[in-house]
Amino acid sequence: MLQKINLAVAFVLLTLPFGSRPSASAQDRTKQNNQVKTLETGTFHGKVHQTSGRATVYQEPDGKLVLRLTNFKTSNGPDVHVILIAAKDADDDANFLKTDTARVELGKIKGNEGDQNYEIPAGTDLSKYQTVSIYCERFNANFGTAPLEKF
Amino acid sequence: MNGTVSSWVLSNKWVLAGIAVPVLVAAWWAFRPEKLWVNVKVNEPAPFGSSADLQPVYTGVLAGRAHPTSGRASIYQTADGKRDLRLTNFTTSNGPDVHLVLAQSSDNSLRQDFVKGPLDDVELGLLKANQGDQNYELPGSTDLSKYDAVVIYCERFHAVFGTAKLDRF
Numbered sequence: 001m002l003q004k005i006n007l008a009v010a011f012v013l014l015t016l017p018f019g020s021r022p023s024a025s026a027q028d029r030t031k032q033n034n035q036v037k038t039l040e041t042g043t044f045h046g047k048v049h050q051t052s053g054r055a056t057v058y059q060e061p062d063g064k065l066v067l068r069l070t071n072f073k074t075s076n077g078p079d080v081h082v083i084l085i086a087a088k089d090a091d092d093d094a095n096f097l098k099t100d101t102a103r104v105e106l107g108k109i110k111g112n113e114g115d116q117n118y119e120i121p122a123g124t125d126l127s128k129y130q131t132v133s134i135y136c137e138r139f140n141a142n143f144g145t146a147p148l149e150k151f
Numbered sequence: 152m153n154g155t156v157s158s159w160v161l162s163n164k165w166v167l168a169g170i171a172v173p174v175l176v177a178a179w180w181a182f183r184p185e186k187l188w189v190n191v192k193v194n195e196p197a198p199f200g201s202s203a204d205l206q207p208v209y210t211g212v213l214a215g216r217a218h219p220t221s222g223r224a225s226i227y228q229t230a231d232g233k234r235d236l237r238l239t240n241f242t243t244s245n246g247p248d249v250h251l252v253l254a255q256s257s258d259n260s261l262r263q264d265f266v267k268g269p270l271d272d273v274e275l276g277l278l279k280a281n282q283g284d285q286n287y288e289l290p291g292s293t294d295l296s297k298y299d300a301v302v303i304y305c306e307r308f309h310a311v312f313g314t315a316k317l318d319r320f
Binding site for chain 2: 034035036037038041043054056058060061066068070071075076077078110111112113114115116117138149150151
């Protein structure tokens with residue numbers, strides 16, 4: 001009997017430190033999970049086709065990544081896409097992308113002015129694709145670039 | 152000579168038109184020149200309601216000058232209009248009499264690592280620490296469209312440790 005009580009006490013003592021903590025961290029996690037997080041941001045520059053505004057990457061509670069353009073303005077053109085490129089930045093003068101630059105397609109541009117959102121495909125490695133490019137696919141022309149930096 | 156060219160053009164005008172029209176159509180399709188005058192404006196809401204982390208009004212990345220400096224400077228505004236400057240992922244070198252100030256990014260005296268003469272700035276206070284996240288209250292009247300550069304500034308030696316150009320978020 002005494003042995004049983006000892007065992008029970010030992011068990012309670014052992015589990016005590018774990019008992020209170022998981023609930024607290026679980027709470028923290030749900031609090032974080034309900035929030036959209038700002039991951040990265042950067043501003044556009046572009047010389048040949050005047051491009052300005054801000055690009056920001058948000059992470060939704062379910063892990064989905066969204067690129068949002070704000071105060072955005074570029075020139076209108078044919079077959080313009082929003083892409084992420086595996087480069088630190090593109091110079092103002094880099095009017096054309098190198099053909100071997102790795103890229104992730106986010107879709108056709110919704111408008112050449114105004115706030116807009118683009119879904120980033122799941123599994124996109126943001127540490128590799130560090131720069132947003134407004135890209136005319138037909139002519140391989142880079143209208144504007146926004147290098148992203150940690151927010 | 153001229154006569155033979157024009158008579159050749161005239162006698163072959165249907166052939167030439169047959170070539171020119173498709174070429175013009177193809178060129179129009181490729182370049183869509185009318186888009187130069189046509190804007191497409193969108194206004195999508197943010198992909199979240201009020202459940203996002205606090206969004207700044209201005210932000211910029213710090214770059215080192217006289218001393219290696221990195222991190223982000225952002226301006227936050229509370230509902231009652233109070234504004235704070237917040238440094239995140241911040242690191243600079245330690246030094247004597249280092250201040251955090253706002254200056255004008257167009258100011259020529261900021262071009263060099265050391266400022267010659269007085270600097271037109273808004274004082275935000277002594278730098279609290281050379282590393283880590285920290286907040287500084289902005290004087291109520293600060294015009295951020297004018298004072299758009301954050302400067303880590305050693306007043307004793309007029310040394311610019313690092314700067315960040317603030318852009319609208």
